[in-house]
Ligand code: SAH
């Protein structure tokens with residue numbers, strides 16, 4: 001009988017992209033996917049450790065499957081991703097039933113690691129490696145939108161963050177490899193690509209070569225010019241941007257190149273300069289505001305999203321207020337918020353000025369309230385407007401509707417048949433708004 005696999009993915013878009021690659025490898029090995037972990041012969045958890053609650057979730061999932069392994073010894077249990085990298089061999093001590101613990105840099109080596117498992121080994125793969133270009137075909141979750149990695153790892157040292165520790169140093173793919181992947185996606189009928197990197201503005205700085213003036217030969221801006229005309233790909237997004245490196249040249253390119261969506265994800269983390277310094281972010285709130293002003297001077301309607309942390313060690317009520325002020329003034333379309341969580345191996349985790357969980361929870365709640373109000377305000381501007389929606393799927397809650405995204409990344413529902421509309425860009429007149437989504441009517445009856 002064919003072996004069946006199940007993958008659960010936690011965490012960010014990089015993990016989602018890695019999971020699609022690992023699923024591709026498992027399918028190449030002849031396995032088939034199942035939704036239900038209890039039906040699977042191989043279970044892979046692709047894990048996240050950005051905050052403590054993300055890590056704990058993994059242990060509770062794992063505990064259940066480890067029990068099952070006692071009655072089903074041929075079950076293969078794999079932990080991949082960032083918890084695997086952080087804990088390494090310790091995970092085997094904690095969950096002796098595990099067969100394979102593999103860091104994110106090993107995603108494209110799953111087949112050879114499983115071959116070692118098949119020989120009866122318990123395998124730990126967490127040594128830093130050079131990430132080889134992929135020859136495996138990812139099994140993508142969508143047929144319309146796709147992730148394309150452009151840079152792995154992160155060389156920043158934000159004092160709260162585990163990512164540099166678990167994802168390793170920056171490794172850029174070559175512009176040619178990125179373009180080739182996009183060309184293939186275009187040929188396969190994909191319409192939208194999101195270029196991925198934890199700090200995507202760092203793209204290219206590790207690649208050989210420099211311009212006559214000594215600057216990098218390869219930058220994200222150059223990359224956008226290099227890939228913007230790939231046939232079939234109608235929309236290009238990129239994430240995540242770092243305010244420290246976000247340039248006017250990049251903003252101009254996004255304005256100039258029609259396929260680049262006017263949506264920018266630029267986390268600010270805090271609206272207070274002393275906290276930004278303690279976080280080692282390398283910019284001030286004034287600089288952040290100038291970037292957003294500049295983006296809006298070129299693209300007045302651009303959608304802006306960001307991440308913020310409340311309750312960083314030592315944060316005073318006045319400093320928290322500076323974050324609230326920034327959120328009030330800028331008006332984000334979406335803001336992901338989190339209470340600070342001390343992470344192993346990060347500088348801020350051992351500082352003695354940690355705040356209580358109560359203070360953090362209270363500030364998080366106040367910030368989230370404001371975020372909802374501002375998002376609702378930002379949604380107002382869509383009312384009555386005609387937006388271009390790239391149709392991705394059926395509305396899971398209403399089969400008479402399809403759903404997709406505007407180029408500003410607002411989730412939008414409208415009446416239609418997914419069989420006809422999937423992958424099409426449809427003009428939709430917005431008739432209903434909610435803080436984080438829209439409903440509308442297609443402008444022209446779309447013919448089959
Ligand atoms: N590379 C991106 C963010 C990656 S992590 C950047 O530089 O902004 C995603 C988000 O998780 C971060 O933006 C931050 O808001 C949040 N985060 C990271 N570490 C955290 C921690 N220790 N506690 C709470 N939130 C954290």
Ligand code: SF4
Pocket residue numbers: 154155156157158161162163164198199242
């Ligand atoms: Fe973490 Fe900072 Fe790197 Fe983002 S830039 S991944 S927050 S270290």
Ligand code: F3S
Pocket residue numbers: 010011012013014015047048049050081082162163166167
């Ligand atoms: Fe989590 Fe790793 Fe992404 S820690 S946020 S899955 S880089």
